[in-house]
Amino acid sequence: MSLIVFEDELWQRFATLVQARPVFELRIGGYTVRERIEATVRSLRRDETAALGMARPHLMKCFGPSTGLTAFLQAGEPVILINGRALDLAWLPRLLAEPLNTVYLAGDTLLAAYLSPALASAVLYFVQSQHTSDARDELLRFAQVHDLGPDEAPLLLGFPWDLINQSGEQLVRDLPLLEQRLPLLTTEMPNVVVRGERIYVDPRARLDGPLVLDARDGPIFIEAEAHIEPFSFLQGPAYIGRGSLISSARIRGETAIGPVCRIGGEVEASIIQGYSNKHHDGFLGHSWLGEWVNIGAMTTNSDLKNNYGNIRVSLEDLGQFDSGVIKLGMFLADHVKLGIGLLLNGGTMIGTGSNVFGSQNIPKNIPHFTWGGDTLREYRIDGMIGVTRTVMGRRKRALTSDYEALLRAAFELTRASRGAVAQAPVSRREYASPRALAQAEQEAIAG
Known part of the structure; x- marks a missing residue:
C-alpha cells in the first residue's frame, strides 16, 4: 500500500x-x-x-x-x-x-x-x-x-490560527500514540514536584530540580534528550521535543515545542516547529514559530487587544480576516530572526527568512526575505543563505544543496510580495542610506 x-x-x-x-x-x-x-x-x-x-x-x-x-x-x-x-x-x-x-x-x-x-x-x-x-x-x-x-x-x-486554537485539544488526541513510546512517570525524582498523573517522560530525558510538572489540566510529554533546567514550570497539556532545553522557563498549557529548541522566559499556548531559539526573558503567547527562528532577549508579543475584540489577520494575497478569537499572537515563518526588545502586536505575520531588528514596534505584516528595522528592504539571498549555513551548522545540521535550492526558489517565488516594502520606512520619515543599511547588516551579523 x-x-x-x-x-x-x-x-x-x-x-x-x-x-x-x-x-x-x-x-x-x-x-x-x-x-x-x-x-x-x-x-x-x-x-x-x-x-x-x-x-x-x-x-x-x-x-x-x-x-x-x-x-x-x-x-x-x-x-x-x-x-x-x-x-x-x-x-x-x-x-x-x-x-x-x-x-x-x-x-x-x-x-x-x-x-x-x-x-x-x-x-x-x-x-x-x-x-x-x-x-x-x-x-x-x-x-x-x-x-x-x-x-x-x-x-x-x-486557517493559520487553527494551529493555535486546536493545539491543546490535539495534544490530548495525540495521547494514544505518544503513550505507546513514552513511559508514564511513576518514580519520584529529587526536587521534582508532580501534580496530576498523566506525565510521560523518556528515560533519556534530564530533569534537574527544583521544578514543577503540573498535569492536572492535561498530559505532559517529554522526549529523549530533552533537558528541563532548575526552576522551570511545565503545565499540561504540553509537549517537549527531543533534545530541547527548557531554561528555567514557564511553559503554560497548550504548548508544543519541537526538537532541539532553546526556550526561556514565559511561553503560553504556542507551537515551536523545531530548531528554534527563544532562550531569554520575554513573553511568547498564542503564537506559531517555524524552524530556525531566533528571538532576541526581551522581545515580546501581545495576544490580547485592550478592547478584548477579535484579532484580525492579513493573509498573503487574500486580504484581511477576522480570526474569530480574542487571544492570538504572532506567526513567524522558517528562518525568521528578531532582534532584542521588539514589541509585536497580535496577528503579526512575518514571512520566511526575514531579519527584523532596531525598531521597537514593527509592522503587523512583513513579507518574505525582508531585512531591517526603521527601514525595511529586500534581504539579499546570498547573505540570508550564508547566515542559514552558519545557524544550521551550530546545531550540527548541514545546509544541503537541495535545501539551498528550495530557499532560492522560495525567494524568487515571493519576490512580488515584497513590492514597495523594499524601501518602506517604518518609524521615521527619511530613508536610510544604502551605506547605513549595509553597516547595520554587518553589525547584526557580527553581533
Whole structure:
C-alpha cells in the first residue's frame, strides 16, 4: 500500500508559513500533520508504512519522494490519499477497512481516498499540481463517496490560527500514540514536584530540580534528550521535543515545542516547529514559530487587544480576516530572526527568512526575505543563505544543496510580495542610506 499526504488548493491560506515547507509539515500537538498520519497508519496496520508527501514543485526534492510520481505509479499497490490539512483522524480506521475506491469528503473538499492503482493513476496528476477539486470530480464518477462533515477544524485545518486554537485539544488526541513510546512517570525524582498523573517522560530525558510538572489540566510529554533546567514550570497539556532545553522557563498549557529548541522566559499556548531559539526573558503567547527562528532577549508579543475584540489577520494575497478569537499572537515563518526588545502586536505575520531588528514596534505584516528595522528592504539571498549555513551548522545540521535550492526558489517565488516594502520606512520619515543599511547588516551579523 502507498500512503500519500497531499497539499490542496487551500495551501494559499497558509502562504506566509509554508514557502519553505509543505502544509503537511506544520507542527500541531506532538507531531506534524504528516508524522501523525504515518504514526496512526503504522499503529493500525502494525507495519512500517511510510507517508510520502506530494507538494508544490519547489518543495518536492526535500519533502517528497526523489522519483516523484514514478514512486507511486510503478508500485502497483492500492493507494491511500490523505489531505495534508487533516487534523482529527478519528475516521482513519474506518477508511482502512473500506473497500477499494472509497472517497471521504469534508463538504466539497477531498479529505481522503482508498483507491485501486488504476483509479489512483487517473487522479494523481491533478493532486500533484494542487488541483484537488478536479481530482475530486473525477473520483465522484467512479468511487463510493461519504461526506464526513464541513471543511473546518478539527476535521481539517482551515486557517493559520487553527494551529493555535486546536493545539491543546490535539495534544490530548495525540495521547494514544505518544503513550505507546513514552513511559508514564511513576518514580519520584529529587526536587521534582508532580501534580496530576498523566506525565510521560523518556528515560533519556534530564530533569534537574527544583521544578514543577503540573498535569492536572492535561498530559505532559517529554522526549529523549530533552533537558528541563532548575526552576522551570511545565503545565499540561504540553509537549517537549527531543533534545530541547527548557531554561528555567514557564511553559503554560497548550504548548508544543519541537526538537532541539532553546526556550526561556514565559511561553503560553504556542507551537515551536523545531530548531528554534527563544532562550531569554520575554513573553511568547498564542503564537506559531517555524524552524530556525531566533528571538532576541526581551522581545515580546501581545495576544490580547485592550478592547478584548477579535484579532484580525492579513493573509498573503487574500486580504484581511477576522480570526474569530480574542487571544492570538504572532506567526513567524522558517528562518525568521528578531532582534532584542521588539514589541509585536497580535496577528503579526512575518514571512520566511526575514531579519527584523532596531525598531521597537514593527509592522503587523512583513513579507518574505525582508531585512531591517526603521527601514525595511529586500534581504539579499546570498547573505540570508550564508547566515542559514552558519545557524544550521551550530546545531550540527548541514545546509544541503537541495535545501539551498528550495530557499532560492522560495525567494524568487515571493519576490512580488515584497513590492514597495523594499524601501518602506517604518518609524521615521527619511530613508536610510544604502551605506547605513549595509553597516547595520554587518553589525547584526557580527553581533
